Amino acid sequence: MKTILTGIRANSVLTLGNYLGALLPMVRLANKYSEEMNVNIFVPDLHSIVGEIDGDLQDNILRTLKYYLAAGLQVNKNVHIYRQSFIPAHSEICWILNCVATMGEMSRMTQYKEKSEGKSSCNVGIFDYPVLMAGDILLYSAEYVPVGEDQFQHVELARNIAERFNHRFGEVFVLPKTTDEQVKFMGSESGVRIRDLSNPEKKMSKSTVAAGSKIMLDDEPARAAKKIMSATTDSFGEVQYDIQERPGISNLLRILSLVTDKPIEAVIDRWAGETRYGELKKEVAEAVSGMLADFQAKLTTVSDTEVFELLSVGEEYARGVAEKKLLEVQKAVGLR
Numbered sequence: 046m047k048t049i050l051t052g053i054r055a056n057s058v059l060t061l062g063n064y065l066g067a068l069l070p071m072v073r074l075a076n077k078y079s080e081e082m083n084v085n086i087f088v089p090d091l092h093s094i095v096g097e098i099d100g101d102l103q104d105n106i107l108r109t110l111k112y113y114l115a116a117g118l119q120v121n122k123n124v125h126i127y128r129q130s131f132i133p134a135h136s137e138i139c140w141i142l143n144c145v146a147t148m149g150e151m152s153r154m155t156q157y158k159e160k161s162e163g164k165s166s167c168n169v170g171i172f173d174y175p176v177l178m179a180g181d182i183l184l185y186s187a188e189y190v191p192v193g194e195d196q197f198q199h200v201e202l203a204r205n206i207a208e209r210f211n212h213r214f215g216e217v218f219v220l221p222k223t224t225d226e227q228v229k230f231m232g233s234e235s236g237v238r239i240r241d242l243s244n245p246e247k248k249m250s251k252s253t254v255a256a257g258s259k260i261m262l263d264d265e266p267a268r269a270a271k272k273i274m275s276a277t278t279d280s281f282g283e284v285q286y287d288i289q290e291r292p293g294i295s296n297l298l299r300i301l302s303l304v305t306d307k308p309i310e311a312v313i314d315r316w317a318g319e320t321r322y323g324e325l326k327k328e329v330a331e332a333v334s335g336m337l338a339d340f341q342a343k344l345t346t347v348s349d350t351e352v353f354e355l356l357s358v359g360e361e362y363a364r365g366v367a368e369k370k371l372l373e374v375q376k377a378v379g380l381r
Contacts, residue, residue: 047083048083048185050085050087051087052181053067054090054093056251061260062239064112064262066237068113069116072118075119076117079119082189083123086118087181090128092178095170106128127356127362132364132367134180134184142183143176146176146202152172154198155195155198179199179202188222240293242259243277260273260333273329274323276297278291278326286317
């Protein structure tokens, strides 16, 4: 069976952007393909410690896993949830792959450039975590890796490392699909990026200081509605979808499409040419607050016991697959 692999760092409470742009699409893909593919959904907690952690890491890990279940993830014999750090093979293979990756290609990683810009120094994990990510993918022979567009470069790096390793040591790794193939599989041309409500030129981010710029999944629905009503739009005075010229109003249309599960084309047609921005904001606010209320109610029904039982099964599976591939790698390079 082919494998889909994906995960979200557990650094804090997630935003509406994380939910609509990453977590919910993951859940829908998992439910769609779980009868015909292995679906690995893991918490990359080793990646989490690269940056600042908001709150307690263990609490964040458990909450993130509950988010998947509250969002409707249907766990069956082919859907596996696990914690990265509970599978030692991830750390072990990272060193081996470090000896295949090059300094040049690592220094060209866009996220490394962005995270290190203007700093006199940064931790080595910021530089090296794409190699760990390559290990996350290659240990499970994952061909499909649903990620945001800011991570496409890292999936391509995993392909390059795998190709180089196979050339030197034999056909050990299955290569993940190319970026174009990944995008086609995910059903999106460029990936969904929910924008900052105050500054729609940027994506909605957990790290943004301004509270009104982001909606958190633990926001009270009424508070979230107020944030939508205060969102920056534009001065054109007419609703049109143009993410480059009119990112604010386009962002609201995109949010409405995703929250109501309606095609973006239908939402655009419904509102095109309207001059009442307030009416659009009101509809988006009602849809978001309703979605949050429903999601938060479902979240209260997911128990710690349920999550830990699923982890026990998922980590036993993941450990078996990862250790088998790690041994194959170790034999290929002569360590075993």
